[in-house]
Amino acid sequence: MFMNERADDNVWDTLYNTAVEMAAEFDIEPVVPRQVRRQQNRANYQMVDPKQYWKVSLYFVFLDHLIGELQSRLIDSEGRFLGELLLPSRLQDLSDLTTTAIYDAFSADLTDRQAYDQEIKRWRASNNKIHGMIIIMS
Incomplete structure (x- = not known):
């Protein structure tokens, strides 16, 4: 415009x-x-x-x-906005494609891709456990 x-x-x-x-x-x-x-x-x-x-x-x-x-x-910073998918309430929306886009956007701040991928797996696993506990308690 x-x-x-x-x-x-x-x-x-x-x-x-x-x-x-x-x-x-x-x-x-x-x-x-x-x-x-x-x-x-x-x-x-x-x-x-x-x-x-x-x-x-x-x-x-x-x-x-x-x-x-x-x-x-x-x-130009559009990839950085994908970082909001790392919030616990948004982890279910995180795909392999967005995980890669987030890493690429923050690669200057991250040291190791393998460590990043492992951390994402841990977040997803802990989020699934918490989400499962909430469903059982409901």
């Missing part, structure tokens, strides 16, 4: 016009910051039009950062 909005000029036009209207209430006119030949502390976009300057220097930078964070924290 954000990538589509980034490509849609109407979204930027609406945001910019709203900002200009809000600034006008305080007698602030849109301007481009002073340009220098050698800029060290911020990007030095060579633009004269304030609308284009703020689009490139603020809007695109913000959206690109937001899209990158969403990508790295949610989409």
Whole structure:
């Protein structure tokens, strides 16, 4: 959705016009910051039009950062969300495929695949015993 909005000029036009209207209430006119030949502390976009300057220097930078964070924290880390299947109440949903996906997602933190597999077996066995005891007691 954000990538589509980034490509849609109407979204930027609406945001910019709203900002200009809000600034006008305080007698602030849109301007481009002073340009220098050698800029060290911020990007030095060579633009004269304030609308284009703020689009490139603020809007695109913000959206690109937001899209990158969403990508790295949610989409690229999808395997890490499978870790919730290791909760005792969710162990029955754990399959060999998801066990492998969880190991792959956390492989940097785990030292030995065989030890991991043995631990999963122990968790399943103890969970089955507890689950069986609950059924008998009911």
